[in-house]
Amino acid sequence: MKTTELNRRQFLKTTGALIIGFNLFPPSSVSAQSMVEPAADADPKELDSWLAIAPDGTVTVYSGKVDLGTGVETALAQIVAEELDVPFNKVHMVSLDTAKAIDQGITAGSRTIERAGPQLRQAAAAARQELLKLASQRLGSPVESLSVTNGVVSAGAKQVTYAQLIGGKKFNAKIPVSGTGWNMKVAPDVRAKNFKDYKVVGTSQKRVEVPPKMTGEFVYVHDVRVPGMLHGRVVRPPTITSKPGSVDESSVKNIPGFVKVVQEGSFLGVVCTTEWAAIKAAKALKVTWTQPQTKMPAGPDEVFAYLKDTKSLRDQVTVNRGDPEAALSKAGKTYEATYRWPFQMHGMMGPSCAVADVSKDRVTIYSGTQGSFETRTAVAEMLNLPEKNVRLLWREASGSYGRMGADDVSEDAVLLSRAVGKPVRVQWMRADEHGWEPKGPAQLDIVRAGVDDQGKIIAWNFADRGFPLTAALGRGLRLLASRQIGMKPTSDGNSNGTQGGGEMYTFENQKCAAPLIPWVQADETPLRTGYLRAPGDIARCFASESLMDEIAADQKIDPVQFRMRYLGANKRGADALTAVVKQARWQERPSPATVSTETKAIGRGVAISNRADTICGAVAEVEVDKSTGEVSVKRFVLSHDCGLVINPDGLKNQIEGNIIQGVSRALMEEVKFDSTGIKSLDWSTYPVIRFPKIPEIEIVLINRPEMPALGGGEPSSAPIAAAIANAIFDATGVRLREAPFTPERVLAGLKKM
């Protein structure tokens, strides 16, 4: 299974060591060797830890953030270029290497621009200050008299470049830093630029890594190859990580290229010299699995009953105003509804992949993790090694939407590499990924509201009953392979978020809560839970914004006008709603529309959301085929306020993605399972949206340059399903309280009318 020897040798000759064929950023730290260089972590108090200026004026930034396909590296480079006054194309962001980068916390939660942006801005501003000091000495002019353009410092006619001042040399300067990760404060007293002077921030720079992605030159983690590398595949049962009772090695040992069956606790995998042999061996390996301790739920009804009846770990109350229960008992009319949100998948296009090299007490990992330092810790704990002996070189993976916040595959690669003493590349097969990725958990949302005699909401009680996230890096949680070799979690899981329960509105008596229902099992099941884009908010927004719509319809009030009444104190919320209805050319009237007798009914729906202070207004226009129950979203309009916009086109790209993925999740996506395991193991059993169903999209960016820059990676996912549900009601009079909005559910609703 190889090219002729001659060809291969020629290839080796022409490509050097056959390792990383191409690197986007020439002055990067990529050494690509399998040897670990143990080093103390980069010290954020050293200015040199953040950035370096090369003799040619190139600025290299050692960011602890990674680009998950959202374009943040480009946006962060804009922030650095702006603050340093250098051309944008002179700034190079280095791919994260735990031996060199600063730990700025996990890349998640749409927090990169919000948190890492100011950290890099301040480091760049501090560097600019140092450069001006040097220039002042060199030019014999006071700092106040200097100006900088494109990395050239001027004092009248005298000029000196950054490269001349420091090119190739160290700053050797300390900067004040407090806190860690997302909460790190960097050089807070250095004055950064006024937004009025911005030239690069706020412009649509093209993404730096897009061209090589279009030609096959870009090196994803899936494309990393190291010398002597073998190929591994994991073997996992379809249901639960029960123990492999008996493993028949003779079933695979005749496969050409077979090296080893690796078994450790419940962890099982194969290693071969070629990828195809590993795939065949994993498939052919005869295994009898023992009976697991944990039982899979029989189906969604059992899950929702469990969510309803089980005592919570903690209630996560975010709003508690007045006395909603007393107000409900006095209300002129009350409303109560229960909304169901299913287990859904991230569904990365490229299944999990990592390369690990474990030799004696040193580990090198190539991974697409969202938390490089967190994966390092997990692996160090798993192998009982000091963290400094583990080095992680990050390479971009497939878009992950939270999935790589649980970097399972790095642990798999480490266990397989340790067992054979050679570097091993592991890629999950499609069924492994669909079956064992941590799922976005099911939620059961119960909303009760009461209105007075004038139809004004005086009571609101919102409870989002959901599961904690049990599969994540850090905080006492354990990933799949760790658990399979017997390591126990010491935590009951992370929060699935709390926003979206109606807290954007002010009601006299109001309670918003998100009770967490226990979900850690003796054995890990494929219904393990993880962060899925805009975690929890989509379901909560679906529930709260649906009930708002239900009340507005019952009161025969236009749903936009109805919402405005309760947004008095929330100016950004009201602005986003005003902006989206203007762009959508919203016709004021109550819902539902006059229901036509035509087979195809048209409707529009509205919703608003606030995730992590990014505010969205959404209007969906749908067409419902009443004969088949099929819903088509024809047009989607969204207004987006994330404060200061760094890269308008990059942001729009993200919002389009949120809308399209959001439409898919609202209309089609539900993980199928029963007591025998997960039934959604490929794209035919877990369908997602395809080209023919893509709606027209219009986006209104509300730029607030006087505000901090907030996140845009996921907040606009939040209102999509709610707006669609409300549009379906407007078109047909059918109120759907369970997602996804499948033809079966629409037909069942129509039948009841």
Added chain:
Amino acid sequence: MARISLKVNGKSLVIDAEPDMPLLYALRNDLRLNGPKFGCGLAQCGACTVIMDGNAIRSCVTPMSAVQNKPVTTLEGLGSTKKMHKIQQAFVDEQAAQCGYCINGMIMSSKALLDKNPKPTDSQIREALAGNLCRCGTHIRILRAVKRASGQLV
């Protein structure tokens, strides 16, 4: 093992491979062509698409035994960052990628479409790409990129 002759991106090659091994693994691992990607191994997502005999095919399910003496074009065969094919350039101009993992399939399927139908309508493009999944939701930009590549962007 069998000796299989094929022509990849214009170069004649002989590869020793098991006849049942899908073409994708020969392209990626033996020829180091990283353009085609493993997405599903089931011909369901399109990430592995290459062009063989003028048709966009799924290399993840095409066995080596079926490619004997066939001409295969991969993403690398269209162009490089130094000299891009007009479709690749159109995708850059429209910033038609987020993670980009699916893009190989999008560009190769578009190439096969435009070779047969140089001025496709919007719905013809949507149909031609209906078998290619994109999870990031870059569809609108991809549609515009194909329109641009076909000289139809107004």
